[in-house]
Amino acid sequence: MADLVRFDVATEPRCPFALGRGALAELAQLESRYSSSFAVTDATVAKLHGQRIGLATRAHLLLPAGEAAKSFAHLEALLEAMARARLDRQSLVVAFGGGSIGDTAGLAAALYMRGIAVVQCPTTLLAMADSAIGGKTAIDLAAGKNLAGAFHSPIAVLADTDTLATLPAEQVASGLGEVLKCALLAGERELAFVEQHAESLRAGDSAALARAIEFCARLKASIVARDPRESGERKQLNLGHTFAHAIEHVAGYGRIPHGVAVGCGLALACAASERASTLADQELAARVRKILAHLGLCSSIAELEARYACTLDRAALVEAMALDKKNRSGVVRLVLPIAAGDVARDVFALPQDLRELLV
Amino acid sequence: MADLVRFDVATEPRCPFALGRGALAELAQLESRYSSSFAVTDATVAKLHGQRIGLATRAHLLLPAGEAAKSFAHLEALLEAMARARLDRQSLVVAFGGGSIGDTAGLAAALYMRGIAVVQCPTTLLAMADSAIGGKTAIDLAAGKNLAGAFHSPIAVLADTDTLATLPAEQVASGLGEVLKCALLAGERELAFVEQHAESLRAGDSAALARAIEFCARLKASIVARDPRESGERKQLNLGHTFAHAIEHVAGYGRIPHGVAVGCGLALACAASERASTLADQELAARVRKILAHLGLCSSIAELEARYACTLDRAALVEAMALDKKNRSGVVRLVLPIAAGDVARDVFALPQDLRELLV
Numbered sequence: 001m002a003d004l005v006r007f008d009v010a011t012e013p014r015c016p017f018a019l020g021r022g023a024l025a026e027l028a029q030l031e032s033r034y035s036s037s038f039a040v041t042d043a044t045v046a047k048l049h050g051q052r053i054g055l056a057t058r059a060h061l062l063l064p065a066g067e068a069a070k071s072f073a074h075l076e077a078l079l080e081a082m083a084r085a086r087l088d089r090q091s092l093v094v095a096f097g098g099g100s101i102g103d104t105a106g107l108a109a110a111l112y113m114r115g116i117a118v119v120q121c122p123t124t125l126l127a128m129a130d131s132a133i134g135g136k137t138a139i140d141l142a143a144g145k146n147l148a149g150a151f152h153s154p155i156a157v158l159a160d161t162d163t164l165a166t167l168p169a170e171q172v173a174s175g176l177g178e179v180l181k182c183a184l185l186a187g188e189r190e191l192a193f194v195e196q197h198a199e200s201l202r203a204g205d206s207a208a209l210a211r212a213i214e215f216c217a218r219l220k221a222s223i224v225a226r227d228p229r230e231s232g233e234r235k236q237l238n239l240g241h242t243f244a245h246a247i248e249h250v251a252g253y254g255r256i257p258h259g260v261a262v263g264c265g266l267a268l269a270c271a272a273s274e275r276a277s278t279l280a281d282q283e284l285a286a287r288v289r290k291i292l293a294h295l296g297l298c299s300s301i302a303e304l305e306a307r308y309a310c311t312l313d314r315a316a317l318v319e320a321m322a323l324d325k326k327n328r329s330g331v332v333r334l335v336l337p338i339a340a341g342d343v344a345r346d347v348f349a350l351p352q353d354l355r356e357l358l359v
Numbered sequence: 360m361a362d363l364v365r366f367d368v369a370t371e372p373r374c375p376f377a378l379g380r381g382a383l384a385e386l387a388q389l390e391s392r393y394s395s396s397f398a399v400t401d402a403t404v405a406k407l408h409g410q411r412i413g414l415a416t417r418a419h420l421l422l423p424a425g426e427a428a429k430s431f432a433h434l435e436a437l438l439e440a441m442a443r444a445r446l447d448r449q450s451l452v453v454a455f456g457g458g459s460i461g462d463t464a465g466l467a468a469a470l471y472m473r474g475i476a477v478v479q480c481p482t483t484l485l486a487m488a489d490s491a492i493g494g495k496t497a498i499d500l501a502a503g504k505n506l507a508g509a510f511h512s513p514i515a516v517l518a519d520t521d522t523l524a525t526l527p528a529e530q531v532a533s534g535l536g537e538v539l540k541c542a543l544l545a546g547e548r549e550l551a552f553v554e555q556h557a558e559s560l561r562a563g564d565s566a567a568l569a570r571a572i573e574f575c576a577r578l579k580a581s582i583v584a585r586d587p588r589e590s591g592e593r594k595q596l597n598l599g600h601t602f603a604h605a606i607e608h609v610a611g612y613g614r615i616p617h618g619v620a621v622g623c624g625l626a627l628a629c630a631a632s633e634r635a636s637t638l639a640d641q642e643l644a645a646r647v648r649k650i651l652a653h654l655g656l657c658s659s660i661a662e663l664e665a666r667y668a669c670t671l672d673r674a675a676l677v678e679a680m681a682l683d684k685k686n687r688s689g690v691v692r693l694v695l696p697i698a699a700g701d702v703a704r705d706v707f708a709l710p711q712d713l714r715e716l717l718v
Binding site: 072075076079080083084086088089110111112113114115136138141142143144147148149150151230323325327 | 684
């Protein structure tokens, strides 16, 4: 295990992060500290990677793949299955899959007996680079994505890059949307890395992906440690997300992958920043659009509509943005890029201005 | 408002508790600090006391009365209604009703956008004396009561004793089960008060009830402040509850009122304590049974079966106790009385011993 990248997310309690090939081999030792464990995954991950955690011989539940898992019905079914498996307060939940599995299993762990331990074992680029870190969990309401949830830090994150080998191109692209977001937040060095390695990242090159995951995870860990409850600094991680959540909501959850929507949201946030005169680096908007294209992602609503064969009603998008969790009293608040490594938080936006951006 | 009893529950953040006639008049001032508010109640409370909070002209949702409210379906409906009402992170949930309303509304507040503020406005003796204080929220699973929940402290508790005037005798008796539990935990002075005022408490005498609520609330506040997450001392508040939860589960939630089940649980805990040689005060078991009778409560499973016209399968009761949240690895742990004001926590019990107590 000497070749794993390791660092701690300094939450309370601290959360060790282990990244690299074979990281899942550490699960058994973690589990030995708990009275029992229960795994949550989906059928695809179970088939492709179940043997990595000995799934066949352990208590587990399969949820649907993707955003469909994040419903009240599946949360309830999971909690009932955990109760039938006799989990107690010293039991461990093993979230084994992408971001949706991590979100739903993490929330179930937060709620079961008012909170038991969870270990996040992300199997997608998006989950390794972003969602498995920091303790945010949630399911979706009809009214919007991630509207019901809890902060519940995992006891550890085991990001085994061996699981990325089977990831479909669409899922790689989705993860790269979050990677680009992190690069924009981290600074010029990381943005240049993504720019220069766009093709190999898109092709799923494991060395390039591991480097990207590492800088994303380190960035997120440092921000989350300083602001675990998203009262200030952590809000910057929502760059592009107000647009993305509206896109996913209007398209119908699961139709457009989260990271693809985030990618488009980054281009729209750059455009909004230009319009609000918040953008200091005048090249940034065009540069982001170019990187998005190289990563196989979209820069406009029209592009998304064409690729996913759907219509994204502009008025409905604006309406959905008004319900974003970051808003107060119906005024839309955006995180906007200023330059690589610099963002403005809590920038107010008017519905008519937003609508004009949604081309 | 000079005649209200006031003290703070020293949770983080602190939670002011106001008790007395007209306490609900303070709601308007509390609400002025929030961007919007949303009330949760049931049809009976709405009809009898809705005008006290101007329910007709405010955003609200009616849930079923009693334990039936504490389901996934109602939690989901409530969260969706909150989203349709456009609650944001600065909004306030007003939980207006008995313990089940407080539990469900409190959990919805804990989950909505990962946590917004809730003010608990209890309208029953049980909720004022116990459940509105301390931030425990939960709903029931098919596998057991309160198995899915969160710790979420209210921003304040407004216990308006005017609402107790309409409380049915069965609900008064139920509240008195928790009052007797608190008296047993608090000490000889409180136990003697309940013993000497059993008839007036049972008759709903407002002065006697207010005194009882005050000592219960102060006891709970002091324990919760020292152990908000129930890692040690707070467990004593579960006195009688392992039995009570099993009784409610086997009878079917809602059939036997919670406090009535707790009352019976106290008699069974005394019996278990005698059997385990944990009971120091040899008079206590008989004394508790006598007080229960004077309060209109039951001391045995057979008495409950007769009063509620149901059969409580003894094996099913033992089975349900094994799933109690306090247990580890299937071993049942009980809180047992030693004497007035003194309990033993984490006493192990064997299924066959439990079964013999359930007469």
